[in-house]
Amino acid sequence: MVHDRPRALTGEGAAPRRFIFVLVENFTLLSFASAVECLRIANRMAGAELYTWLICGDSEDYVACSAGSRFQVDISLDELSRDDTVLVCGGGDIQQHTTKRLLNWLRREARRGLKIGGLCTASYTVAKAGLMEGKRATIHWENHDSFAEEFPEVELTKSVFTVDGNRMTTAGGTSSIDLMLKLIADDHDEKLANAVADQMIYSTIRTDQDTQRLSVPTRIGVRHPKLSQVIQMMEANIEEPISPSLLAKDAGMSTRQLERLFRRYLSRSPKRYYMELRLQKARNLLMQTDMTVINVALACGFSSPSHFSKCYRAHYNTTPYRERGAQASRLSV
Known part of the structure; x- marks a missing residue:
């Protein structure tokens, strides 16, 4: 037609x-x-x-x-x-x-x-x-x-x-x-x-006011308003991490309640989840920019390069320097 x-x-x-x-x-x-x-x-x-x-x-x-x-x-x-x-x-x-x-x-x-x-x-x-x-x-x-x-x-x-x-x-x-x-x-x-x-069988036309990522509840597979609120605060404060006690206070709960919430729905502590968010950002910066490892560490809330390297290695089984070197080798092929 x-x-x-x-x-x-x-x-x-x-x-x-x-x-x-x-x-x-x-x-x-x-x-x-x-x-x-x-x-x-x-x-x-x-x-x-x-x-x-x-x-x-x-x-x-x-x-x-x-x-x-x-x-x-x-x-x-x-x-x-x-x-x-x-x-x-x-x-x-x-x-x-x-x-x-x-x-x-x-x-x-x-x-x-x-x-x-x-x-x-x-x-x-x-x-x-x-x-x-x-x-x-x-x-x-x-x-x-x-x-x-x-x-x-x-x-x-x-x-x-x-x-x-x-x-x-x-x-x-x-x-x-x-x-x-x-x-x-x-x-x-x-x-x-x-x-x-x-x-095109495209039933929902989005505008420039729509955001690209799925909502926090959809991404984590859990619909709990306080959990979503805390995760949003974590994602918005990577460079200067907020303590679990302050996260809990802003969400209107105790630190112990926050711990139980994360353990129940995400099988990890709030501190561990926050660390994984920071390390994921660090990996993106290492792979996609020419920032020094020290600057990457600072951008992700690590005051010490040695602490950053230790946490990175524990999570990814390699150091930030080796990650950067492996990326450079792959691109030069």
């Missing part, structure tokens, strides 16, 4: 909007495919070519996604039309795969006034090019800590996507769908965007 002609096509000779998808090596297929499918279905539902797209890369031939499939690029890093919209698609090891050539190309196209966005971890690439300063952005939750450390001038959110002027970012996964549906609604109308969502 063909959707009614959208408002932007009521005039004669309306040109389709062109998207340039820049595939960064090891990009996440889901984010890219979700975005392209929205455009394809919009054309189908409108019965007209509203959108066109090209695949671009810092290569003359193929770019591989994280699942191993290879995609042939249509164009390399050439000069684009001023009306084009650039969406950089990122994935694993984004720092390693963000090349100087790509950064310089993004800066040049930004100076020419193009709309530029980053899907999934490519928010890092756009920020590294200096294009997100003073703007709101988001990135996949796994890269949130490292991004915040490296780009303090960016207003980092936990939204599924952000649009700030001519800059766009998404958190990865299916959040590309939410961004594209917003763009389609802005370009044409919500009726067309809803028709695209229906075709």
Whole structure:
């Protein structure tokens, strides 16, 4: 069934909007495919070519996604039309795969006034090019800590996507769908965007006010309001950990009650759970940034590098220095 002609096509000779998808090596297929499918279905539902797209890369031939499939690029890093919209698609090891050539190309196209966005971890690439300063952005939750450390001038959110002027970012996964549906609604109308969502069996369209991670009760599989409250406080205070007694007081219970709550539902003490949160952040920073081990320790609430190393080794069976070295060796292969 063909959707009614959208408002932007009521005039004669309306040109389709062109998207340039820049595939960064090891990009996440889901984010890219979700975005392209929205455009394809919009054309189908409108019965007209509203959108066109090209695949671009810092290569003359193929770019591989994280699942191993290879995609042939249509164009390399050439000069684009001023009306084009650039969406950089990122994935694993984004720092390693963000090349100087790509950064310089993004800066040049930004100076020419193009709309530029980053899907999934490519928010890092756009920020590294200096294009997100003073703007709101988001990135996949796994890269949130490292991004915040490296780009303090960016207003980092936990939204599924952000649009700030001519800059766009998404958190990865299916959040590309939410961004594209917003763009389609802005370009044409919500009726067309809803028709695209229906075709994709996408029943809950999220806005930039929705957060990317599941709620604490959903993540831990426990619906207990006081437990959720304490875990949220822990997650918000990694650099300067709060004592169990203060956590308990803020939640309106005794320290002993807090201990029992964690033992019953999470099979560990509050102190142990808090330590695991801090060590997880530390591992993300070691793997995703160039921060020194000492600075990583401080960012995760460890006043002593030796204490940090001891706790890290007990949890991950390796030292922070060896973890950093193993990561560097893997990326150099």
